[in-house]
Amino acid sequence: MTEITTTFRARLVDFVDRLVPKKLLRLFVHPKFQEFVGLERIEALGSWIDNTFMLKRRQKICREQHVDQSTEDYLKSHFCANPFRQLETTPTGLAYVCCPIWLPTPIGTLDSDPEQLWNSDAAKRIRESILDGSFRYCNHWHCPAIASRSLPHRDSPEARQVIEQYKKNPARLPEHLVLSHDKSCNLSCPSCRSSLYLANSRKQAELDRLTERTLLPLLAEAKSVMITGSGDPFGSKHFRNLIKRLNGGGFPQLRLELITNGQLLDERAWRELNLEGRVKYVQISIDATEAATYAIVRRGGDFARLRKNLAFLGELRRAGRIAALEFSMVVQALNFRQMPDFVRLGQEFAADRVAFNMIRQRDIFSKEEHVAAFIGDPSHPDYQEFLEVLKAPELARQEAPEVLIGNVLEYVKRAEIAAA
Ligand SMILES: C[S@@+](CC[C@H](N)C(=O)[O-])C[C@H]1O[C@@H](n2cnc3c(N)ncnc32)[C@H](O)[C@@H]1O
Ligand code: SF4
Ligand code: SF4
Structure with missing residues (x-):
């Protein structure tokens, strides 16, 4: 039955x-x-x-998933530290030990007891799957570390240290947290959402309770925390409260990694949130070098305000007050012509890296919207022009800012193979 x-x-x-x-x-x-x-x-x-x-x-x-012999051999001899060190939160209330797209098995819910969550049966099974070399909970196609064969060898000092630590103390709390449980944001970029979302006061209070009950205990031994892949660290009241709480004295070792649209990251926010000396890395998602394009792809954003904040961040970077600054662009039909200029924008504001990533299909797009935006398809009317832009010398420059072409060339390679 x-x-x-x-x-x-x-x-x-x-x-x-x-x-x-x-x-x-x-x-x-x-x-x-x-x-x-x-x-x-x-x-x-x-x-x-x-x-x-x-x-x-x-x-x-x-x-x-089909595991071919070469991947099986590769995984048997390699290691990944993420499930032993990292915890990621999501807006649906689940927790993971890696990116939920690459490793889609949650370890539990965010309302559980923090230590039990980190040491849940699911978490243990995932860690065992790394130790036995099967990596059976990981999506071998989506995970960039498996796909690009960039995992450390099982016998490397880094891997051995993590394995030994785990064997000595399997209950040790995470070293790194990725907090993506609030979608609240001051913008509504069409690549990400169809309308503005800000948590209402009830939801905010619920999220703030989560800070005290779950997040702070989980952060007790952490060295770094990334905020955020879901909304905006400065557009979300909950994340602002959390940042204030973390910078209030109780977590002196903890360093912040911020991913933001940059609209609200100005001198005042820097001061009010007590960010000085606390920030390791800032990624600003920009997606355009022209004000008119910016107004479309970063709906609700103001290009002049962005440039002012980039100047402030550039000063911080030049003075060594933040350790790394990165600009990112979601490449799509509306902005691919601005890719070379984007590298110059990075240079102007002292970015260490400029990163490009092809627009990903999201549930919010209709098929037509995705077809119109997805410039990586050889049948797109502007595809040939896109290939020409990719030959620009700016995209191959060796000196700073470093250009990370992300998955953009991967799409082109796949299209060439398909056409051959
Ligand atoms: C969802 S945002 C959250 C952080 C912050 N609000 C920001 O925009 O940087 C995280 C990253 O996802 C990127 N993104 C948004 N929509 C995307 C899409 N359809 N495909 C690929 N990346 C996307 C953003 O540009 C940003 O770099
Ligand atoms: S999905 Fe990739 S990055 Fe995540 S745990 Fe598995 S191997 Fe590591
Ligand atoms: S700023 Fe970030 S979270 Fe906000 S809508 Fe744009 S991509 Fe999404």
């Missing part, structure tokens, strides 16, 4: 997963629908759908 129920449930999950979620999710993010049903209910339902259906599909892909 249990077996029949399980099979039936698995089939139902599969059926609903294939037919419903993408369309449903697009409906959920439609502003009129949100207004009608109420944002809180939508959020709860969206999280439930993601945690129940989408997640199962991502896990099934991992379970059923």
Whole structure:
């Protein structure tokens, strides 16, 4: 009976997963629908759908992935420290030990006891899968470290140190946290969302309770914390409160890594949030070098204000008051012509790196919207021009800022192989 129920449930999950979620999710993010049903209910339902259906599909892909002999041999002789050192939070209330796209098995929910969460059975199973060399919870295609064969060797000093530490003290708390549990942001970039989202006061209070109950205990032994991959560290009231709390004296060793649109990161925020001496790395996502393009791709942003804040950050970097500064661009049909200029923008404001990443398909896009934006497709009307832009000498420069071309050339390579 249990077996029949399980099979039936698995089939139902599969059926609903294939037919419903993408369309449903697009409906959920439609502003009129949100207004009608109420944002809180939508959020709860969206999280439930993601945690129940989408997640199962991502896990099934991992379970059923074909592992060729060369990958199997590679993984048997290599190691990844992430599941032993890192904890990542998500807006659906789950916690992971790596990026949820690359390793889609959660270790538990954010409302659990912090130590039990970090040492949950799922967390232990994931760590064992790294130690036994199967990496069976990792998506071998999506994980850049596996795909680019850049994991450390199992016998390297780094790997041996992590393994020995784990054997001595398996319960040791994470060294690095990635906090992505609040989507609140001051912008609504079309690549990311269809409308502005700011948590209401009830949600904010709930998130602030999470700080005291879960996040601070989990941060007790951490050396670094990244804020954020979900919303904006300065556009979210919760993240601002958290940063203030972390910089209030209780976490002297902890260093911040900030990923932000940069609109609100000015001298005043720097002072008010007590950021001096606390920040290791700042990534500013910019996506354009011209004000008109910026207004579209970074909807709600003001280019003049951005430039003023970049000048402030450039000064901090030149004075060594932040250890690294990176500018990033999500490459798409609207902005690819500005790629060479983007490198010059990095140079102007003392960035260490400028990084390019191809626009990723998101549930919020219709198929037509993605086709129009995705310049990596050889059938895109501007594809040939895109290939010409990629030959620009600025993109191959050796001196600072370093150019990280990300997955952009990967797409071009794949297209060339497909055409051959
Ligand atoms: C979601 S944002 C959160 C941090 C912050 N608000 C920011 O924009 O930097 C994290 C990163 O995702 C990038 N991003 C947004 N939409 C994307 C898409 N469709 N494909 C690839 N990257 C995307 C942003 O440019 C940013 O660098
Ligand atoms: S998905 Fe990749 S980065 Fe994450 S734990 Fe596995 S090997 Fe490491
Ligand atoms: S600034 Fe970042 S989080 Fe905000 S909408 Fe844009 S990409 Fe998304």
